[in-house]
Amino acid sequence: xxxxxxxxxxxxxxxxxxxxxxxxxxxxxxxxxxxxxxxxxxxxxxxxxxxxxxxxxxxxxxxxxxxxxxxxxxxxxxxxxxxxxxxxxxxxxxxxxxxxxxxxxxxxxxxxxxxxxxxxxxxxxxxxxxxxxxxxxxxxxxxxxxxxxxxxxxxxxxxxxxxxxxxxxxxxxxxxxxxxxxxxxxxxxxxxxxxxxxxxxxxxxxxxxxxxxxxxxxxxxxxxxxxxxxxxxxxxxxxxxxxxxxxxxxxxxxxxxxxxxxxxxxxxxxxxxxxxxxxxxxxxxxxxxxxxxxxxxxxxxxxxxxxxxxxxxxxxxxxxxxxxxxxxxxxxxxxxxxxxxxxxxxxxxxxxxxxxxxxxxxxxxxxxxxxxxxxxxxxxxxxxxxxxxxxxxxxxxxxxxxxxxxxxxxxxxxxxxxxxxxxxxxxxxxxxxxxxxxxxxxxxxxxxxxxxxxxxxxxxxxxxxxxxxxxxxxxxxxxxxxxxxxxxxxxxxxxxxxxxxxxxxxxxxxxxxxxxxxxxxxxxxxxxxxxxxxxxxxxxxxxxxxxxxxxxxxxxxxxxxxxxxxxxxxxxxxxxxxxxxxxxxxxxxxxxxxxxxxxxxxxxxxxxxxxxxxxxxxxxxxxxxxxxxxxxxxxxxxxxxxxxxxxxxxxxxxxxxxxxxxxxxxxx
Ligand code: ATP
Ligand code: MG
Numbered sequence: 001x002x003x004x005x006x007x008x009x010x011x012x013x014x015x016x017x018x019x020x021x022x023x024x025x026x027x028x029x030x031x032x033x034x035x036x037x038x039x040x041x042x043x044x045x046x047x048x049x050x051x052x053x054x055x056x057x058x059x060x061x062x063x064x065x066x067x068x069x070x071x072x073x074x075x076x077x078x079x080x081x082x083x084x085x086x087x088x089x090x091x092x093x094x095x096x097x098x099x100x101x102x103x104x105x106x107x108x109x110x111x112x113x114x115x116x117x118x119x120x121x122x123x124x125x126x127x128x129x130x131x132x133x134x135x136x137x138x139x140x141x142x143x144x145x146x147x148x149x150x151x152x153x154x155x156x157x158x159x160x161x162x163x164x165x166x167x168x169x170x171x172x173x174x175x176x177x178x179x180x181x182x183x184x185x186x187x188x189x190x191x192x193x194x195x196x197x198x199x200x201x202x203x204x205x206x207x208x209x210x211x212x213x214x215x216x217x218x219x220x221x222x223x224x225x226x227x228x229x230x231x232x233x234x235x236x237x238x239x240x241x242x243x244x245x246x247x248x249x250x251x252x253x254x255x256x257x258x259x260x261x262x263x264x265x266x267x268x269x270x271x272x273x274x275x276x277x278x279x280x281x282x283x284x285x286x287x288x289x290x291x292x293x294x295x296x297x298x299x300x301x302x303x304x305x306x307x308x309x310x311x312x313x314x315x316x317x318x319x320x321x322x323x324x325x326x327x328x329x330x331x332x333x334x335x336x337x338x339x340x341x342x343x344x345x346x347x348x349x350x351x352x353x354x355x356x357x358x359x360x361x362x363x364x365x366x367x368x369x370x371x372x373x374x375x376x377x378x379x380x381x382x383x384x385x386x387x388x389x390x391x392x393x394x395x396x397x398x399x400x401x402x403x404x405x406x407x408x409x410x411x412x413x414x415x416x417x418x419x420x421x422x423x424x425x426x427x428x429x430x431x432x433x434x435x436x437x438x439x440x441x442x443x444x445x446x447x448x449x450x451x452x453x454x455x456x457x458x459x460x461x462x463x464x465x466x467x468x469x470x471x472x473x474x475x476x477x478x479x480x481x482x483x484x485x486x487x488x489x490x491x492x493x494x495x496x497x498x499x500x501x502x503x504x505x506x507x508x509x510x511x512x513x514x515x516x517x518x519x520x521x522x523x524x525x526x527x528x529x530x531x532x533x534x535x536x537x538x539x540x541x542x543x544x545x546x547x548x549x550x551x552x553x554x555x556x557x558x559x560x561x562x563x564x565x566x567x568x569x570x571x572x573x574x575x576x577x578x579x580x581x582x583x584x585x586x587x588x589x590x591x592x593x594x595x596x597x598x599x600x601x602x603x604x605x606x607x608x609x610x611x612x613x614x615x616x617x618x619x620x621x622x623x624x625x626x627x628x629x630x631x632x633x634x635x636x637x638x639x640x641x642x643x644x645x646x647x648x649x650x651x652x653x654x655x656x657x658x659x660x661x662x663x664x665x666x667x668x
Contacts, residue, residue, distance in 0.1 A: 004028070004035060011238070011271040012036045015044060015210070018231070018265040021240040022258065024302040025287065025601030026278030029240035030562060033212045034064055036238060037080065038071035040210055048072075049079030050209035052230075056218065058084055060562055064214075085223045089186035090532060096193060096200060105394030105528040107180040111136075112384075113400055114171075114182050121170050126163065138164045139171060143184035144220045144252040146191060178431075179397040187222045194229045205232040215562060216241030220252035228264060235265055243298060244291050247558055247595050259297065276302045278564050280309025283607050286633045287600045293632050294590050306604075313608040314573070314630060316642030319621075320357055320612045327569050327610060328361035331552060334567065335367070342368055346553040346565040348599050350578045354571055355554055362552065372555035382489060382502045383509055387534070389479070390513075393464055394528040397431040409488035411456055417449045433457060472527040473514045480506060509534075557599045568603035570596075573611040575625040589628075596629045 004012065011021050011032045021029050037053060040046045055061045065082045081088070090108070097104060109117065118136050122128045142152050149172050152165035175182060181189060194201040211231050213219070216239040219227070231237045239261070246255035254260075262268050276284055281304050288302060317323040327347060334340045347358060347369075355371055362369045385408050388401040395401075406413055424444050425435035435441060436457035442450055466475045480486075486503050493499040516530040553565065557578075572578060579592035600607060611626050630638075 004031075005273075005275055007271055007273050008032050008035070011273075012039050014238075014269060014271075015040065015236065018235040018261070018268045019238045020216075020258070020261055020268055020270045021238065021273065022242070022270055022298055022300070023240070023273035024242055024276065024300045025245060025598070026276040026304075026564065027273035027302060028275075028277055029242070029273065030060075030064070030214055032273075033214055033238065033240060034067045034071070036212060037064075037068050037082075041072050041076055041080075046209055047079070048077050049081075050207065051212070052081040052083075052088065052208050052210075053212040054085055054088060054214065054227075055082060056084065056215040056562060058087070060214065061087075085219070085226070086183065086186045087533075089190050089226070092190040092193070092204065093181065093186065094529065094532070096190075099197065099200065100189060100193060101176075102181070103179050103395070103397065105179075106532075107178065107391045107395045107398045107401065108186070108532055109175065109180050109182040109400075111183070113180075117174060117400065118167060118171060121167055121174065125167070125170065131160075135164045135167050139168045140184050141252060142168060143182075143188050144222050146188065146222050146225065177397070178399055179395050180400075184222075187220075187226055191222055191225050191229065194226075201229055201232075204230060205234070209236065211237040213237070213239040214241075215245075217243050217246040217255045217258060218248045218253040218561075219257050220248075220254055221257075224254070224257045224260070235267070242300075243296075244294070244300070244594055245561065245598050245601075247561065247591060247598055249591055272298075272300065274300065274302060276304040277306075278604055279304055279601060280306050280605060282309040282312060282637050283600060283603050283605075286312055286607070286637055287597055289634050290593060290600065290629060290632050291597045294593055310606055311639035312633070312637050313606075314626075314638050314640050315608060315610045316626075316640065317610060317612045319614045320572075320616065323571060323610045323612045324357040324361040327358060327571065327608075328365045328367060330569075330608070331362075331367060332365050340567065342550045342552045344566040345569070346555070346560065346563070346567070346602065347569045347571065348555060348557050348560050348602065349571045350557060350580060350595070352556060354577075358554065358571065362554075368549075368551040369554055370549075370551040372553070372559050380502070380505055382485075382505055385485075386480070386506055386509055387531075390476070390531045390534075392433065392460065393467065394531050396433040399425075399432045402432045406456060409483060409485065411452055413449070413452050413456070417445060417453065420444050421453065433460075437461075467527060473510060473517075476510055476513070480510070557595045560602050561598055564602055564604055566604045567606045567608075568599070569608045569610065570599045571610050573609040573627040573630055574615070575627055577624075578627050578629065593629060593632075596627075 005028075008028055008031070011019060012035050021032055023029055033053060037048075037051055040051055041048050053061075053064060055064055061082045061084060065077075065080065068080065068082070069077050081091075083091070093100060093102070093106075094104075097106060115132060115136055118139070119129070119132050122132060122135070147155070149165065149169040152168050153162070156162040156165040175185070194204070208230050211227065213227060218241075227237070227239070241258060243255050243258055246253060249255070262270075279287075284302050284304050315323075315326060317326055331342075331345055334345065335342060349355060349358075359369070359371065385405060388404040391398050391401040392405065403418070406418070421432055421435055421441070424438075424441055425432050428435060428438065428440070430438070436453045441453075445453070463475060463479050466478075485506065486499075489502050490496070490499045493502065513527075513530050513534060516533050517527070557570075570578075576584065578596060579589040583589050583592045609630065611630075612624055614621055615624050616622075
């Protein structure tokens with residue numbers, strides 16, 4: 001406690017009512033949560049199993065758990081829940097599945113699965129193959145706003161809305177038939193459950209004596225309602241957030257939830273923190289000056305005692321290739337000359353596509369890096385195949401999974417057979433898997449086709465039975481061997497090297513399952529839970545990997561939230577990139593400014609911006625303008641660098657500097 005400042009201590013000690021810690025970046029909000037958990041357990045005698053902390057990513061959750069474990073020694077942290085909103089929702093659905101009408105081992109549909117299902121429904125019911133994405137995001141928005149299919153149908157006015165609402169109805173019905181839930185359901189279902197069954201809510205309220213939420217500014221409507229319900233009238237909770245770091249409005253996040261708290265909980269105590277423990281004063285000043293351009297409900301001023309620090313560099317480059325090359329050589333120098341660890345350096349950018357060139361250059365210079373995002377481990381074909389097998393093992397009703405694997409590897413089961421199977425299952429109102437085992441199917445299929453289906457059904461059933469009796473990971477390993485999956489991969493790969501890599505992913509997946517089971521201290525995780533957890537992790541953690549080795553970190557600005565690095569590079573500081581073109585067109589650059597603010601405040605000691613004078617876009621080379629956000633930074637803290645052989649960019653940069661001068665003159 002003595003290492004915390006008085007305001008932080010106040011926030012940690014205040015447990016008698018609802019508390020909001022509202023403070024800028026790096027002021028120790030997350031630290032307050034961690035310390036508070038330790039305080040609740042050690043000083044207030046609240047058992048860890050009654051405490052729930054919610055973080056934004058699984059990685060943050062893992063780190064927090066680890067830190068709490070260090071603060072509370074001797075196993076007192078056992079049973080503590082630190083998870084994301086979605087994991088918390090999953091837990092609730094798992095424990096209440098009976099009342100909700102789900103069978104155990106229900107499947108979780110990720111974006112891709114949901115997309116495939118919607119495509120299917122659209123095709124079948126409307127003969128339409130376009131506009132799938134729009135419908136998918138509309139359904140997601142409805143779910144996040146707690147709008148049921150019935151309400152959506154009632155509200156729909158235009159024919160397009162009516163179609164979306166009717167697809168929503170079918171989509172939900174099909175999910176239920178598959179014994180599956182989607183990503184948004186993980187929050188929606190618990191909220192609806194609690195609303196309709198006060199007794200269940202009461203049980204959960206009793207189980208959660210204290211709740212803490214990090215990154216509160218990025219919660220959406222349904223997440224907020226979930227918190228509100230779980231804390232109940234007792235309202236024992238601490239939420240921490242920073243409205244200036246709200247960067248997920250596009251995903252339904254509502255920074256207004258901060259103000260809403262005061263209305264919903266009139267006794268809310270608010271603590272503001274102002275000392276930043278992360279960055280030099282110069283970096284902070286830049287962040288403060290930039291964000292001052294946004295309108296503010298809450299005024300915050302951050303200060304730091306970490307010295308004024310080096311100037312912030314702005315590096316002009318000829319084109320995007322020169323930009324990537326410059327950053328790579330710069331990093332190499334830092335590492336060789338200044339003995340800096342790779343992991344102390346982060347490269348941030350607005351969009352995933354920006355990572356390609358920089359990756360190439362890092363590889364070229366043999367700089368180890370870790371890319372967050374990009375092609376996710378879980379979206380690789382072999383991983384999706386295996387996951388589908390696992391899903392089918394724990395949930396027979398998952399028709400989607402069955403269709404994915406029935407011919408992987410090939411079992412000579414053709415589309416006509418599958419169609420007949422589908423029709424039969426539909427008539428009988430059973431899943432495809434169950435239909436395979438029914439006697440009646442014989443009337444619809446020739447014996448040799450029936451035999452193929454039944455062979456598959458028996459084989460999988462055998463594995464399921466073994467999983468229940470023996471050590472399941474070993475059984476799954478046998479299953480992969482029995483499938484001769486390696487051979488299948490080899491037949492479908494252009495080289496042995498790629499095949500070996502893909503097989504490596506298969507074994508890695510099995511290891512991941514194993515660790516998921518072993519890591520759970522409560523001993524409650526069985527193979528079914530482990531699989532649902534893995535599916536969930538896939539969706540949330542696409543950009544997070546287990547190993548924390550010494551590598552340069554590459555990620556989008558969005559993914560950098562909550563993290564910190566001694567040296568930070570922000571690429572592509574150009575108009576139309578940051579701020580993004582779509583937000584300029586929509587005249588909504590404020591969220592982009594917050595995104596820049598998040599990026600800047602990740603830096604502890606050094607910050608470098610880069611931008612290119614020219615860039616290839618859609619096969620064309622276009623001239624770029626430096627970002628308006630560069631103009632908004634304090635001029636005296638910036639040090640411009642760049643080559644003289646780029647007259648265009650210089651002219652532009654000077655032009656913009658002159659503009660900035662005029663603006664700041666007008667301001668003063
Ligand atoms: P963000 O808004 O980016 O999520 P935050 O407010 O959650 O930031 P933390 O990540 O908790 O801030 O803290 C930033 C850094 O400051 C961390 O390295 C943390 O260990 C350190 N820190 C926090 N409080 C103190 C303190 N009282 N004394 C020294 N260091 C501190
Ligand atoms: Mg934080």
